[in-house]
Amino acid sequence: MNRPEYIQERDGALWLTEVESGHLKLNWRLKNVLHVERSPFQEIAIVDTETFGRALVLDGVVQTTAGDEFIYNEMISHVPLALHPNPKQVLVIGGGDGGAVRECLKYPSVERVDLVEIDEQVTSACRTYLPELAGQLDDPRVRTRFEDGVQYIKGVENQYDVIIVDSSDPIGPATVLFEEPFYRSVKAALRPGGIMVCQSESPLFYLPVLQNTRRVLNELFPVTRTYWAPVPTYPGALWTFTLGCLFDPFEDSGWTRRIREESTRYVTADLAEGSFALPAFVRRALGVAE
Amino acid sequence: MNRPEYIQERDGALWLTEVESGHLKLNWRLKNVLHVERSPFQEIAIVDTETFGRALVLDGVVQTTAGDEFIYNEMISHVPLALHPNPKQVLVIGGGDGGAVRECLKYPSVERVDLVEIDEQVTSACRTYLPELAGQLDDPRVRTRFEDGVQYIKGVENQYDVIIVDSSDPIGPATVLFEEPFYRSVKAALRPGGIMVCQSESPLFYLPVLQNTRRVLNELFPVTRTYWAPVPTYPGALWTFTLGCLFDPFEDSGWTRRIREESTRYVTADLAEGSFALPAFVRRALGVAE
Numbered sequence: 001m002n003r004p005e006y007i008q009e010r011d012g013a014l015w016l017t018e019v020e021s022g023h024l025k026l027n028w029r030l031k032n033v034l035h036v037e038r039s040p041f042q043e044i045a046i047v048d049t050e051t052f053g054r055a056l057v058l059d060g061v062v063q064t065t066a067g068d069e070f071i072y073n074e075m076i077s078h079v080p081l082a083l084h085p086n087p088k089q090v091l092v093i094g095g096g097d098g099g100a101v102r103e104c105l106k107y108p109s110v111e112r113v114d115l116v117e118i119d120e121q122v123t124s125a126c127r128t129y130l131p132e133l134a135g136q137l138d139d140p141r142v143r144t145r146f147e148d149g150v151q152y153i154k155g156v157e158n159q160y161d162v163i164i165v166d167s168s169d170p171i172g173p174a175t176v177l178f179e180e181p182f183y184r185s186v187k188a189a190l191r192p193g194g195i196m197v198c199q200s201e202s203p204l205f206y207l208p209v210l211q212n213t214r215r216v217l218n219e220l221f222p223v224t225r226t227y228w229a230p231v232p233t234y235p236g237a238l239w240t241f242t243l244g245c246l247f248d249p250f251e252d253s254g255w256t257r258r259i260r261e262e263s264t265r266y267v268t269a270d271l272a273e274g275s276f277a278l279p280a281f282v283r284r285a286l287g288v289a290e
Numbered sequence: 291m292n293r294p295e296y297i298q299e300r301d302g303a304l305w306l307t308e309v310e311s312g313h314l315k316l317n318w319r320l321k322n323v324l325h326v327e328r329s330p331f332q333e334i335a336i337v338d339t340e341t342f343g344r345a346l347v348l349d350g351v352v353q354t355t356a357g358d359e360f361i362y363n364e365m366i367s368h369v370p371l372a373l374h375p376n377p378k379q380v381l382v383i384g385g386g387d388g389g390a391v392r393e394c395l396k397y398p399s400v401e402r403v404d405l406v407e408i409d410e411q412v413t414s415a416c417r418t419y420l421p422e423l424a425g426q427l428d429d430p431r432v433r434t435r436f437e438d439g440v441q442y443i444k445g446v447e448n449q450y451d452v453i454i455v456d457s458s459d460p461i462g463p464a465t466v467l468f469e470e471p472f473y474r475s476v477k478a479a480l481r482p483g484g485i486m487v488c489q490s491e492s493p494l495f496y497l498p499v500l501q502n503t504r505r506v507l508n509e510l511f512p513v514t515r516t517y518w519a520p521v522p523t524y525p526g527a528l529w530t531f532t533l534g535c536l537f538d539p540f541e542d543s544g545w546t547r548r549i550r551e552e553s554t555r556y557v558t559a560d561l562a563e564g565s566f567a568l569p570a571f572v573r574r575a576l577g578v579a580e
Contacts, residue, residue: 274564
């Protein structure tokens with residue numbers, strides 16, 4: 001196993017250098033490098049960090065860590081699932097680590113979760129080294145497909161109650177997951193009364209991405225809303241998620257009671273409610289009163 | 291001006307290496323180093339970062355940046371000032387950059403803000419290089435004293451409506467700002483109906499500090515509450531603040547309407563309300579139902 005160039009030994013310890021941008025780098029001290037392989041799509045590594053335990057690293061960028069993944073995965077999953085009055089069929093696009101799927105399975109109405117991940121080797125590595133994330137992929141309600149989510153969604157109509165777009169950043173292959181044709185396909189794949197959610201980046205670092213995502217969803221869906229959570233291991237920390245809804249789920253002001261907070265480490269009913277209160281600068285940038 | 295050892299030139303650019311812990315380091319690319327000096331207390335630097343603009347750096351640790359300071363400074367100031375029905379006399383301990391003072395002055399009932407900062411050279415450097423933070427220190431309502439906040443507060447009784455403890459981390463000189471005798475003095479310095487707030491660290495990295503702070507304040511004050519905000523430039527990102535109140539300000543459920551959101555970039559009435567919804571793991575660690 002060749003050590004990637006972004007992992008180097010210094011002062012008797014292994015350090016992973018993560019390039020957040022040309023202007024910011026994060027250095028993680030490692031206990032160990034557990035796995036390195038190159039897939040047709042990217043270089044995959046699983047490392048054990050001192051700070052947040054085991055982490056999935058793609059092309060040198062930390063995607064998720066055992067220590068803080070619960071915040072992101074709970075927020076991208078529980079909010080749309082609690083907003084939908086009776087979610088049965090769920091689709092997760094991306095998210096090959098299995099964390100969002102794990103959260104979806106906590107909702108007893110859910111009969112099936114389809115996971116569409118482009119890179120089978122990511123999921124395979126997470127099954128072996130991050131079972132706390134990927135361990136639920138063997139649940140009989142889960143069907144995992146390894147293909148391009150953009151292609152998959154084009155062939156699906158009127159099938160899902162909730163669609164979760166758990167993408168990486170809008171650079172390289174994930175760029176199309178932030179564009180209008182993709183969201184049009186997502187809308188067509190929803191059943192009546194369906195809800196979709198996507199991660200819409202940090203408004204401190206990528207405000208135009210959030211603005212553009214919201215604009216595209218506004219054109220397609222009768223109801224759109226943005227909510228947020230703190231994600232310690234992503235640059236910018238303040239992270240947003242944007243919903244596109246085929247009906248107005250907020251008319252039922254008691255929706256937060258459906259959050260299964262007995263099973264969570266981060267989200268509660270009150271916190272789900274509060275996550276829709278946007279920072280003043282985000283409100284202004286989006287031109288909304290939320 | 292000697293360049294500190296934590297700032298080095300690499301690949302034709304200046305980089306500041308911030309040691310977050312023995313396990314995590316952050317590299318900030320700099321446009322420029324504006325100022326370096328050694329005070330009796332610490333090494334003070336003002337740098338211009340590519341990511342968040344100008345930053346105050348003490349002993350190599352980034353304390354505040356022009357790009358994200360508004361989140362922390364608004365949250366530590368507006369929440370207690372809006373909770374108090376009529377704050378007139380305000381004390382800020384620490385916070386020599388002037389950011390919290392700037393926010394306090396936005397409340398028209400405030401007649402005086404005393405700033406007690408131990409290191410005069412910090413404030414002087416911020417006046418010169420970070421006027422967006424320290425520029426309000428010339429307001430006639432502000433009185434700045436350069437002395438040890440712990441000593442100052444011992445000599446004060448029944449004087450302030452709101453006391454803001456804007457401390458650095460509980461290592462080195464700031465340790466005493468997290469201990470019971472200090473908070474006992476703070477309580478004595480409050481007028482009847484007074485409110486104090488302190489930053490109580492990240493529950494992801496320093497959960498025992500939050501638990502201890504809350505325990506000490508619970509023993510001293512009839513009403514304590516913890517709220518939180520995302521602070522991108524602090525490790526752990528999810529940051530907490532803990533209140534000690536001599537009465538129950540939450541009985542007035544309309545308190546958030548007093549947040550002066552027309553003057554803010556982060557906090558709004560809704561966001562102030564939402565900031566009291568604690569993550570599930572923090573609720574459990576504190577043994578509270580908030």
